[in-house]
Amino acid sequence: MRTPGSKSLTNRYLILAALAHSPSVIHAPLHSRDSALMVEALRALGVRIEEIETDSPFGPDLRVFPLPREIEPFHASIDCGLAGTVMRFVPPVAALVPGTFSFDGDSHARQRPLQPVIQALRDLGVDIDSQQNSLPFEMKSRGSIEVSEITIDASGSSQFLSALLLSAPAFEQGLTIHHRGSAIPSMPHVEMTLEVLREVGVNVQVEENRWVVPSTSYAGFEVTVEPDLSNSGPFLAAATVLGAEILIPDWPAHTTQGGDHWKTILPLFGAKVEHDSTGLKVRGATQAEKFHQSGVDLNLAESGELAPTVAALCALTRSPSVLSGIAHLRGHETDRLAALVEEVNRLGGHAQETEDGVSIEQPVTHGELFHTYDDHRMATAAAIIGLAVPGVVVENIGTVAKTLPDFPLMWENMINQWTESARDHA
Numbered sequence: 001m002r003t004p005g006s007k008s009l010t011n012r013y014l015i016l017a018a019l020a021h022s023p024s025v026i027h028a029p030l031h032s033r034d035s036a037l038m039v040e041a042l043r044a045l046g047v048r049i050e051e052i053e054t055d056s057p058f059g060p061d062l063r064v065f066p067l068p069r070e071i072e073p074f075h076a077s078i079d080c081g082l083a084g085t086v087m088r089f090v091p092p093v094a095a096l097v098p099g100t101f102s103f104d105g106d107s108h109a110r111q112r113p114l115q116p117v118i119q120a121l122r123d124l125g126v127d128i129d130s131q132q133n134s135l136p137f138e139m140k141s142r143g144s145i146e147v148s149e150i151t152i153d154a155s156g157s158s159q160f161l162s163a164l165l166l167s168a169p170a171f172e173q174g175l176t177i178h179h180r181g182s183a184i185p186s187m188p189h190v191e192m193t194l195e196v197l198r199e200v201g202v203n204v205q206v207e208e209n210r211w212v213v214p215s216t217s218y219a220g221f222e223v224t225v226e227p228d229l230s231n232s233g234p235f236l237a238a239a240t241v242l243g244a245e246i247l248i249p250d251w252p253a254h255t256t257q258g259g260d261h262w263k264t265i266l267p268l269f270g271a272k273v274e275h276d277s278t279g280l281k282v283r284g285a286t287q288a289e290k291f292h293q294s295g296v297d298l299n300l301a302e303s304g305e306l307a308p309t310v311a312a313l314c315a316l317t318r319s320p321s322v323l324s325g326i327a328h329l330r331g332h333e334t335d336r337l338a339a340l341v342e343e344v345n346r347l348g349g350h351a352q353e354t355e356d357g358v359s360i361e362q363p364v365t366h367g368e369l370f371h372t373y374d375d376h377r378m379a380t381a382a383a384i385i386g387l388a389v390p391g392v393v394v395e396n397i398g399t400v401a402k403t404l405p406d407f408p409l410m411w412e413n414m415i416n417q418w419t420e421s422a423r424d425h426a
């Protein structure tokens, strides 16, 4: 089961390519709502992005021409949809373009935390008109940033820090960023930002809670995007639930994606995991073994993105589980802690919110309409539960288009393949 490119890497490479001084080529990018919003946002700022046809089933490669320099001020409106990477990563890029830029998004996007990015831009000298320190807002940029040091609180999302790190090489004096606040979640995503910067020649100096980004002009680049390991999760979870086997080819030997944690998470649910040059192979325990599976006590601070998929597995496990370190999921596509608790309980399970996560005390018992709150990962979590519990109806499966528009077809193919192979072995 081949999975398309990583959302997080695709959107980072697009930003870096926009800020390079010569054109770049991005091979195997993700094509989904979040990446399309990023492409359109950068185009609105003057970046030229062309598609290069390939024979990949996942769509064309992209050629990105950098932001034009020395242009007259202009106005543009930018739609962030529900994409955290767009609403957080693009405003610092817009600060490097002279003009006035209006940012807005889906209605729930207006509730996602943005204050640290807005405050950081104000501290960098950008004029921002925003009622609530969230979307919608309008910013007036002069086209360059001279301030060289700021302090932010990135405890609500790693994206606040990544946003500044990605644009800082194009600031006149680079930028020294201090973090003040409790622990930053999803640290592998910060490591991913530092690594893609290193790949293009920007070496960020990291000390405790301090990142020093040198002002650096770098050339365009050619990269191939790794498969999305977080979005591989539902397929791996399906094999785990059904006692089936699946191979995800091209699983990187080294990666900064938080989805690499599947290698240690899935064995806790009885799966056997092997990683070699062919990819990542996961074999689920047989049904009988699974029912004796005990729950898990997992701190997902490093990989909160995986929590809805993990919660789906917990909702099918006989004994209680606790997922912690994920308070910030209240600010994701929906309040994921509230949504998971609500839906597990709706299906006859027993779950509750804790201060920094959820505890799932009893498994789900029956199918129902599973509400998805416009959240792609709630939709895939519902699909996983539906493999083991008859009658689960996933509300608005189309919401998977945020990061994996092909999910319904891929899911169906996977199940057909397993059904055929079970028939052949009968």
Ligand SMILES: O=C(O)C1=C[C@@H](OP(=O)(O)O)[C@@H](O)[C@H](O)C1
Residues within 6 Å of the ligand: 007, 008, 009, 084, 085, 156, 157, 158, 159, 162, 185, 186, 189, 304, 305, 328
């Ligand atoms: O930088 C990124 O690409 C991401 C960072 C993480 O955000 P949080 O730190 O808000 O969890 C992750 O959950 C999100 O899906 C993608």
Ligand SMILES: C=C(OP(=O)(O)O)C(=O)O
Residues within 6 Å of the ligand: 082, 083, 084, 085, 305, 332, 333, 377, 403
């Ligand atoms: C939190 C997520 O997305 P975003 O990039 O919109 O924050 C996610 O994909 O799970």
